[in-house]
Amino acid sequence: MAIPAEMKALLQTNDGYAAKPSGSVLEAMEPYVEPGVVAVPKPKPTQLLIKVSLASINPSDVMFVKGMYGQPRQKGQPAGFEGVGTVVATGDEPLARSFADKRVAFATGVTGWGSWAEYAVAEAPACIALIDTVRDEDGAAMIVNPLTALAMFGIVKDEGEKAFIVTAGASQLCKLIIALAKEEGFRPIAIVRRDDQIPLLKELGAAHVLNSEAADFRTSLKETVKAEQPRIFLDAMTGPLAAGIFHVMPKRSRWIIYGRLDPSTTPILEPGQLIFQQKVIEGFWLPVWMRQSPERREWAEMEAQKRFSDGRWTTDVTAVVPLSKAMSETPAALAKPNGKVFIKPD
Known part of the structure; x- marks a missing residue:
């Protein structure tokens, strides 16, 4: 798969933390992110470059872009903690290479290259290779x-x-x-x-x-x-x-x-x-739990996939918002109760 030089993304407009808490509701996107075009990143030795199929919006994402989460914002970098997609490039370390060409659920963590974009970067240990019976809607919300x-x-x-x-x-x-x-x-x-x-x-x-x-x-x-x-x-x-x-x-x-x-x-x-x-x-x-409980984590990753595959669990979907319309449509979608909102690259 040819990897382009540039990609579209929703970029953070602020650094660090908010001086004053502003609540957990995302009234509008503009104060916190803006659409932009940036260079497609290259993965470091322990990382994966993922072509994003679907990106999740969690309460932690909202708290993060508003500067109220436990890690600082990075102005000019894509937002978004979680998603699903296909690995298109990997770093040189063995674990990273083992994910080549696979469909994965991923968490971007502190890489600085979030999932609200056409491509994202994640550390290999923060990814799960998905079985075919897991829907993208479930894979994009698999980790958090x-x-x-x-x-x-x-x-x-x-x-x-x-x-x-x-x-x-x-x-x-x-x-x-x-x-x-x-x-x-x-x-x-x-x-x-x-x-x-x-x-x-x-x-x-x-x-x-x-x-x-x-x-x-x-x-x-x-x-x-x-x-x-x-x-x-x-x-x-x-x-x-x-x-x-x-x-x-x-x-x-x-x-x-x-x-x-x-x-x-x-x-x-x-x-x-x-x-x-x-x-x-x-x-x-x-x-922290994932680092401290590796055996339980391995069991949990497979258990979650089994539950989504056999129908015991399902992700309730409120809306799938195109990346090109995310600035205008996301706040209203998030205001609806009881389901997940996703961003999908066009």
Whole structure:
């Protein structure tokens, strides 16, 4: 395959981090990315050059381009953490060469060459060679959500308690976790913000679905926690809502934070609980888990592909936006609930 000298991409317009948090909603693309043409990069010895078929837009992407993620922006470089495509060039190291010509799910990590482009660069260890039965829509969302779901549900299983709590309950990630829990007899308690999300999550396998906007939410939460005694709290939100949930959980509970959809201050309502009730606050970041748990990672990569192939899992698609129209169409697509938005090179 002939590789062009230049490519189209959505390029970051800022460096570093935002001075002030601005929320998790992408109201418009213009303050954060712009369309442009840049030279197609050459892969380093440990890297792959991938012709992008489909690029995912995750909450972490939105937080990153807005300068609120755990790594700095790079002005002039393509955005986008995740996608699917075909390897068209590799570095010289053996692992990189083993991916030659394969269709892969990939995470761009800190390479600086994101997936919102015609070509992307990823480190070979951050790629998964896909089996033929995995759709591009599932492959483009293979790493961030599915591997995180398997990893965090593993934490729930290791803890041993059947009940656990998730915020952002209607997200693609939480729907995967809820499906896993149903299969193995666990009892997820999902927190959502709209009543119309409740039937869907109940059908997927949630034992309880609570609307945090409801007038009786605090009462319902306390009653549910008292009955179920959940000790794992998988939290994508932070902020006052998450703090209130953790506050009513029983002793020896673990608040595991993997996102910050609410940029407001997160209070600790009673610090004494950390001392006298042995309650713990900790973080989860998938790249660290992937490095520290190589055997579990290898199992999770194949397990996720099997689940997408046999229909136990599927990626709910809200929209596939052409790269040429991404600036105008992406914000409205992201505002629609319950599904993934992808960018597709024209």
